Amino acid sequence: MKKLLVRGARQLITLHGPKGPRRGMDTRELGLIQDGSILVSDGLVTCAGPTRRIENLAEARSAMEVDATGRVVLPGFVDCHTHLVGGVSRLADYETRIAGADYHQISEAGGGILSSIRPVRELSSKHLEWRARHDVGTMLRHGTTSIEAKSGYGLDETGELKSLRVAVALDGRPLDIVSTYLGAHAVPPEYAGRSDDYIDWICAQMLPLIHRRKLARFVDVACDGAAFNARQARRYLEAAKALDFGLRIHAEQFSHCGGIHLAVELGAASADHLVFADAADIDLLAQSGTIATLIPGAVLHLGLDRYPPARALLDRGAAVALATGFNPGTSPTLSMPMVLSLACTRMHMTPAEALTAATINAAHAVGLEDRTGSLEPGKQADLVIYDVPDYREIPYHFGVNLVHTVVKRGEIVYQRAGVKWADQ
Numbered sequence: 001m002k003k004l005l006v007r008g009a010r011q012l013i014t015l016h017g018p019k020g021p022r023r024g025m026d027t028r029e030l031g032l033i034q035d036g037s038i039l040v041s042d043g044l045v046t047c048a049g050p051t052r053r054i055e056n057l058a059e060a061r062s063a064m065e066v067d068a069t070g071r072v073v074l075p076g077f078v079d080c081h082t083h084l085v086g087g088v089s090r091l092a093d094y095e096t097r098i099a100g101a102d103y104h105q106i107s108e109a110g111g112g113i114l115s116s117i118r119p120v121r122e123l124s125s126k127h128l129e130w131r132a133r134h135d136v137g138t139m140l141r142h143g144t145t146s147i148e149a150k151s152g153y154g155l156d157e158t159g160e161l162k163s164l165r166v167a168v169a170l171d172g173r174p175l176d177i178v179s180t181y182l183g184a185h186a187v188p189p190e191y192a193g194r195s196d197d198y199i200d201w202i203c204a205q206m207l208p209l210i211h212r213r214k215l216a217r218f219v220d221v222a223c224d225g226a227a228f229n230a231r232q233a234r235r236y237l238e239a240a241k242a243l244d245f246g247l248r249i250h251a252e253q254f255s256h257c258g259g260i261h262l263a264v265e266l267g268a269a270s271a272d273h274l275v276f277a278d279a280a281d282i283d284l285l286a287q288s289g290t291i292a293t294l295i296p297g298a299v300l301h302l303g304l305d306r307y308p309p310a311r312a313l314l315d316r317g318a319a320v321a322l323a324t325g326f327n328p329g330t331s332p333t334l335s336m337p338m339v340l341s342l343a344c345t346r347m348h349m350t351p352a353e354a355l356t357a358a359t360i361n362a363a364h365a366v367g368l369e370d371r372t373g374s375l376e377p378g379k380q381a382d383l384v385i386y387d388v389p390d391y392r393e394i395p396y397h398f399g400v401n402l403v404h405t406v407v408k409r410g411e412i413v414y415q416r417a418g419v420k421w422a423d424q
């Protein structure tokens, strides 16, 4: 039996707590143990507690030891909204936006989502997998140990199946990857002006095919003025629900389109973005099991000022999660610590609320709550050691990667190399 003892953390944050996603004041309860240690056996947490108790356990004596003295230990981040297989960087869009164009002007000029379709359709599976694997490595070095990965840049049958297969092939190497079919991301050029026909085709062909081949656990739709309206989103999500897919939705990102109402009515696992959520939407979410997933990186990268109403969502009792929303157009970041900084500074979440949103609540948003998101007996030992003495330093130092060691299922998968002169 392979054992690991992570010993002597100045702060061990377990997120130990009630079974469901955390709401209200529970969102601030981190299960923090001062001078804590954690014992791992065969990839799973055996126990976590004060160092004095854990180090005296008989099983701890034969364990390989990882010294966390003076540092912070957290559950690995769960990045619950990524477009992992998103093709290539959109650097021309970036420069056009800097010069003053907005998201819709860029799309109309041939940039935006549609400019990502060609590369995803043309690149081989091997090349797409190579790119995704590279991005997974960067996520891991920033403390992420599980992600959700959407398709949605192929849009035809071959492109979408290829994207989903890449996500499925990378699952467990070493991140847990939950695959989502986002066929209703944009209307592809071959269906230009015929969005209803495109939804018909998805419902008749793609959903049953992906279900048969078990290539996705969830489906997602962009419910937005420039993509699909609420009527089309409903048709698509109802067809997916009938096949037992879990549901997710891009809702109220650029305008108010009714996506949150639909998500709650259909029992979606998550409604994402929510920048234009109004008071009635916030109350609906607070009374539902749908997680409010916020993506502040997209607001930052688009150069906008309006952030999602995190404070109102938390204060009214909604379960809030955070994600990078990693994609080449609106949020090309792979860094959850940076997302935490934005959540705290721009959305007025406390550091404790942001940590909960990025771990246990995010795990609930993608159906991984039984195996990850907190450091409790029986769950995977997915943990990250940060080179700081207090967890609040993680969002405080925005844009700085303070990850020291990453452990996935009890294995050390990343350890930062020291800088010779600085670490002496």
Ligand SMILES: [Zn+2]
Pocket (backbone or CB within 6 Å): 081, 083, 250, 325, 327
């Ligand atoms: Zn997205």
